Amino acid sequence: MMRDPLPSFPGYALRRAANATAAELAGRLAELELRQSDASVLILISENPGVTASAIGRSLDIQRANMVPLLKRLEDAGLIDRVPIDGKSRGLELTQAGRERTAAARALVETFEAELIARVAPEHRPHLLPALEALWR
Amino acid sequence: MMRDPLPSFPGYALRRAANATAAELAGRLAELELRQSDASVLILISENPGVTASAIGRSLDIQRANMVPLLKRLEDAGLIDRVPIDGKSRGLELTQAGRERTAAARALVETFEAELIARVAPEHRPHLLPALEALWR
DNA sequence: TATTGTTATACTCTATAACTATA
């Protein structure tokens, strides 16, 4: 192989780990014909019926402009409805098909997350989430 | 705000933390007119003079095809030379400007990584890298 | 046969600017 000092950098390992796990999750969600962002949006709508696209975007750090094609896909797939709140806002709600797909996605994600945690040695496990949150929030 | 179960998932926190830190590092490297992948490639070349593009790609998980425009940029910027090894391979080496830029990038990255570690509470610090490596390798 | 370097292409994600309409 070769000399490679990069893996000893936490920031580098963070990106590699995120890329590897994201690719794996994406592959599994593809069987539900969902992207990761789709699944996140669906889960947030299911927890917050009537929420607006802007609020979802703020929570997930997705730009308003980038919510447009995402929601259009979910609507075209018959997974969400958009019901007028007032003249400028629309509340997002799951259709029956959306509730079913969301339940499947949520089960898939929870299985995946449990597998991720299982890969980490027990003595490191309780430290992972707090360490990540310190880097993110 | 809203109900949001996602941050309690390590995989989700991993992606958010990686995105946040990657954006921050990208902003700093932009002052050196380098992308993260540029900096990684330059550091690997500096540690392994004469390495091939294919070997760098394997190490960084960058497809051969995607190495082409990356290396072309570095060559156009006068940071690397490509010297023939045999009829089909070329060894990558840093120019004098490349060595200087790489030293600056490396100092910047090391400062950044030290800052990242400092954000994590001391009791979590020693667990971060081992946990990430378990998720990646 | 396997590998290196390359071209071409396409998709996803992300970011910005600008516009309309409404609160």
Place this chain on the structure above:
DNA sequence: TATAGTTATAGAGTATAACAATA
């Protein structure tokens, strides 16, 4: 004035297929 939704666009990262030349 600030916010919601939208359009258009561009940059960056990534993935695949295919090809020529060489090991």
